[in-house]
Amino acid sequence: MASHAAHSPELHHADSHAHESKFHIFVQIAMILAVITGVEIVLIYLPLYKWLVVSSLIILSTVKFLLVIFYFMHLRWDKLFCTILFFIGLLLAGGTAWALLLLFGAEASAPIEAVQATLRHLA
Amino acid sequence: MSSHAGTIDHHHDHTTSTGIPNKKLFMWAFLASDCMFFGALISSHLIYRLHPPPGSPDASKIFSIELTSFSTFILLMSSLLMALAVNSLQKGQVKSTRRNLLGTIFFGLIFLACQVYEFSHFVHEQGLTLSNSVFGSTFYTLTGTHGCHVAIGVLWLVLMYIRSFKPADADEGRAWLLKSFLHLIVFGVTVVAAMASMLGLVHAYQTGDGFGGFLHHHPLTFAVTLAGLTALWFLGRSKGQVDFGEANAIDVESMGLYWHFVDIVWIVIFTAVYLLEYL
Numbered sequence: 001m002a003s004h005a006a007h008s009p010e011l012h013h014a015d016s017h018a019h020e021s022k023f024h025i026f027v028q029i030a031m032i033l034a035v036i037t038g039v040e041i042v043l044i045y046l047p048l049y050k051w052l053v054v055s056s057l058i059i060l061s062t063v064k065f066l067l068v069i070f071y072f073m074h075l076r077w078d079k080l081f082c083t084i085l086f087f088i089g090l091l092l093a094g095g096t097a098w099a100l101l102l103l104f105g106a107e108a109s110a111p112i113e114a115v116q117a118t119l120r121h122l123a
Numbered sequence: 124m125s126s127h128a129g130t131i132d133h134h135h136d137h138t139t140s141t142g143i144p145n146k147k148l149f150m151w152a153f154l155a156s157d158c159m160f161f162g163a164l165i166s167s168h169l170i171y172r173l174h175p176p177p178g179s180p181d182a183s184k185i186f187s188i189e190l191t192s193f194s195t196f197i198l199l200m201s202s203l204l205m206a207l208a209v210n211s212l213q214k215g216q217v218k219s220t221r222r223n224l225l226g227t228i229f230f231g232l233i234f235l236a237c238q239v240y241e242f243s244h245f246v247h248e249q250g251l252t253l254s255n256s257v258f259g260s261t262f263y264t265l266t267g268t269h270g271c272h273v274a275i276g277v278l279w280l281v282l283m284y285i286r287s288f289k290p291a292d293a294d295e296g297r298a299w300l301l302k303s304f305l306h307l308i309v310f311g312v313t314v315v316a317a318m319a320s321m322l323g324l325v326h327a328y329q330t331g332d333g334f335g336g337f338l339h340h341h342p343l344t345f346a347v348t349l350a351g352l353t354a355l356w357f358l359g360r361s362k363g364q365v366d367f368g369e370a371n372a373i374d375v376e377s378m379g380l381y382w383h384f385v386d387i388v389w390i391v392i393f394t395a396v397y398l399l400e401y402l
Contacts, residue, residue, distance in 0.1 A: 030203035044401040061394040065387050072206045073383045082151045089155025093162025104170040120177040
């Protein structure tokens with residue numbers, strides 16, 4: 001498990017100060033996250049171009065995502081290997097989702113009219 | 124026994140080849156795999172939204188943006204409390220850790236209650252079920268799986284809270300085991316009764332009955348909730364030294380990683396599943 005290094009009073013004080021400042025960082029991050037969520041909700045009601053709103057929502061969600069993983073999940077203070085490990089899973093998941101959305105979002109993937117008509121008839 | 128603050132390096136472990144505590148490494152590997160699981164569920168939902176079959180419901184008329192925004196805020200604040208719980212235990216402050224864990228449990232339960240209310244509202248008033256449309260199937264599978272993750276997280280938090288009372292004296296081991304089992308039972312009964320009370324209260328106010336109407340229809344549920352909370356307060360009184368402290372910070376941190384992951388999944392769901400429907 002973790003090492004038990006001998007700490008001088010100065011180091012002890014510095015460590016305690018680091019923990020104290022982390023408390024303030026966490027509270028500030030939580031406030032930023034709440035504000036971003038509020039902005040997201042307001043955005044969908046604004047009369048803006050759809051592409052602009054969608055892009056803004058994606059950017060804001062990404063910012064929230066990164067703030068949580070780097071601060072609340074301590075990636076900022078942990079070894080780089082943790083970040084790499086998590087981003088491997090994240091990239092695989094994102095890549096799969098992106099590929100699926102491109103494949104099924106293509107014009108050729110739209111249900112053909114005859115099938116749609118049959119479904120409409122059945123409904 | 125609580126160890127002294129500042130004697131453990133919480134970010135590096137020199138006894139492992141990676142320099143990362145094994146529990147933390149395991150949790151990050153698990154979360155990376157869980158990303159792929161949720162990635163598949165979210166993309167399935169989005170693909171079916173691209174080509175909705177005839178007769179698909181209009182999601183923007185079904186969803187309640189107020190309720191979902193409230194749930195999102197609650198989950199974000201629970202993440203803050205979880206981060207503070209880890210921070211407290213890294214400083215060896217057991218009481219503060221317990222308070223933050225209880226706060227996280229409370230917020231997690233509010234989130235679950237909102238989801239139960241939302242599902243119940245969709246099924247009974249909007250007619251959206253798991254099997255009557257593709258939208259319903261993918262929506263309930265995705266948000267239900269996330270809800271299961273939250274429920275597992277709440278159970279883990281409760282177990283960690285109870286674990287924090289383990290006495291330092293090994294002779295009290297058997298008595299503590301029985302007491303902790305009782306603690307868990309009381310917690311479970313109180314949570315179920317409290318959630319039933321909360322939903323009953325919301326229903327009473329919606330129908331115009333108010334608090335009096337709620338008490339008239341659910342006297343037993345309310346009484347069990349009050350009795351359960353009293354018993355939890357009694358069981359939560361701590362005497363003497365406990366075998367829980369800074370050395371256990373890695374356990375709470377691993378649990379925190381899971382809880383924050385649940386939060387980041389919801390950040391994606393909130394945008395991809397809920398907000399995009401309003402455009």
